[in-house]
Amino acid sequence: MLVTHTDTPTPEQQFGAQVREAREVRRWSQEALARHLRDEAGLDLHQTAIARLERGERAIRFNEVTALAKLLGLDLQTYSGTLPALTDSEYEWALGQLKLLQAEDERTAAEWERVVLEQDALLSEFVEARRTAVGKRRAMEAMIQEYEERQRG
Secondary structure, three states, X not given: OOOOOOOOOOHHHHHHHHHHHHHHHOOOOHHHHHXXXXXXXXOOOOHHHXXXXXXXXXXXXXXXXXXXXXXXXXXXXXXXXXXXXXXXXXXXXXXXXXXXXXXXXHHHHHHHHHXXXXXXXXXXXXXXXXXXXXXXXXXXXXXXXXXXXXXHO
């Protein structure tokens, strides 16, 4: 078992967490991920193996890492455990990129919030329209039923 009792997750645990996150973003079950791996990469992993891999409890073979990374769009450099040393100019460039990414993250978060609020408003309108339509239909059914009963009796 690869689980350690340190505060720092092992590369296997980090990779497993990223696999789980990427799988959940796609709304795939572990079984669906296993099916995609089999169909698209020729890799036969059972759902229980994927569960153990995601928890960092299973050793990961290189062919599994590469297939998962390709299928889920994961960056393998993230799991090397070391970061490249930056020069001053690379640092300045990276800092600028980070600021751009932070701004983009803020914009997308705001857009997400706007879309959710808009969706909630549309759903409320739909629910009210549906409630009104059902009420009108029931009233019409009652009137027709009453008419038919009068005609029969």
